[in-house]
Amino acid sequence: DGGITQSPKYLFRKEGQNVTLSCEQNLNHDAMYWYRQDPGQGLRLIYYSQIVNDFQKGDIAEGYSVSREKKESFPLTVTSAQKNPTAFYLCASSMGDPLNTEAFFGQGTRLTVV
Amino acid sequence: AQSVTQPDIHITVSEGASLELRCNYSYGATPYLFWYVQSPGQGLQLLLKYFSGDTLVQGIKGFEAEFKRSQSSFNLRKPSVHWSDAAEYFCAVVVYSGNTPLVFGKGTRLSVIA
Numbered sequence: 607d608g609g610i611t612q613s614p615k616y617l618f619r620k621e622g623q624n625v626t627l628s629c630e631q632n633l634n635h636d637a638m639y640w641y642r643q644d645p646g647q648g649l650r651l652i653y654y655s656q657i658v659n660d661f662q663k664g665d666i667a668e669g670y671s672v673s674r675e676k677k678e679s680f681p682l683t684v685t686s687a688q689k690n691p692t693a694f695y696l697c698a699s700s701m702g703d704p705l706n707t708e709a710f711f712g713q714g715t716r717l718t719v720v
Numbered sequence: 721a722q723s724v725t726q727p728d729i730h731i732t733v734s735e736g737a738s739l740e741l742r743c744n745y746s747y748g749a750t751p752y753l754f755w756y757v758q759s760p761g762q763g764l765q766l767l768l769k770y771f772s773g774d775t776l777v778q779g780i781k782g783f784e785a786e787f788k789r790s791q792s793s794f795n796l797r798k799p800s801v802h803w804s805d806a807a808e809y810f811c812a813v814v815v816y817s818g819n820t821p822l823v824f825g826k827g828t829r830l831s832v833i834a
Contacts, residue, residue, distance in 0.1 A: 610763075639821050646729070648810065648826035649764075664821065696763060698822075707752055707771075707814060709822050711763035 608633050612697050612712035618720050619684070619691065627682045627715045629697035636701065638680035639709060642666060643694040652695075655680055684717060692719045722747040724811050726825035733801050734833055741796040741828050743811030751813040753794040754822065755785055758808045767809075770794060781805070806832045 610631045619625045631638065637656050641649040651664030655674040669688025674680055680699075684691045694716050698709040723746045733739055745751060752771050756764040768779025775787040785796045794811060808829050812822040 612763075641824075646826060649822075649824040651821050651823075654821045694761075698764075708754055708766050708769050709764075711756075711765075713763045714761070716761070 610697060610699055610710055610712035612695075612715050614715060615713065617715055617717045619717060621719055622686045624683055624685050625717065627684070627695055627697075627717070629680045629682065629712060631678050631680075631697075631699045631710075633699055633701070633710060634677070635699035635710070636677070637699060638674070639698045639700075640664075640670075640672065640680070640682045641696045641698065643696060643714075649696060652682065691717055693717060722751060722813055722815060722823050724813050724823055724825035726809075726811055726828050728828045729826070730829045730831065732831040732833060735803050736800050739796075739798045739801045739805070739830070741809050741811075741830070743794045743796065743825060744792050745794065745811075745813045746792065747813065747815060749815065750789065751815045753785075753787060754812040754814075755779065755783070755794075755796045756810045756812060756824075757781075758810065758827075760807075764810065767796070801830075801832055803832045803834070806830055 613628045639654040640652040650666050653672040655661035671683045696714050697712045700709045725744045754769045755767040758764045767783050768777050770777050770787045778784050808827045810827045811825040814822050
């Protein structure tokens, strides 16, 4: 089945540690996105990538890093510089043509700092 | 910059009653418009989308939405709510320029009572 897979579903991090969230898609989509979700805040864009080996900062990129070495993969690293990393993280992808511009989402990763 | 406003943070309706969730966007041109639904701890599922043409669009699960250019609105409606519709609903917009990210409202949480 085609779709977006995020792993792990739950992740615990000690303060000062970097952690990497995985996002893989087999939809052959060009674009991939990372959003952060906090209660009452909606979804805020962290980073996005329109093509392989290229990515742009979103609204809240500080303390995060990404890579896009393969079309199907867009991992997100939450660094120790991110002061409040506890949140629900959602990865999405889109085909990008004018009639199919909606995003498809993974099931999310809940990150908790302990 | 484009923005999306969902004025209602939380709405409670009785099962079988009608539902309308409000969404207003701020942008000079007509954007692409979407409604997504999210169950607790899950990713987002697309309910419906508007690109152009007929201003009343039908979606999955019996939902529909009407685009009103004069009011910059894209309200979501359902004639008869089921208990399984309890979830969080997000309105989103994008101005197509090639794989640009969705901009989300802060969401409306729907509770359904018997």
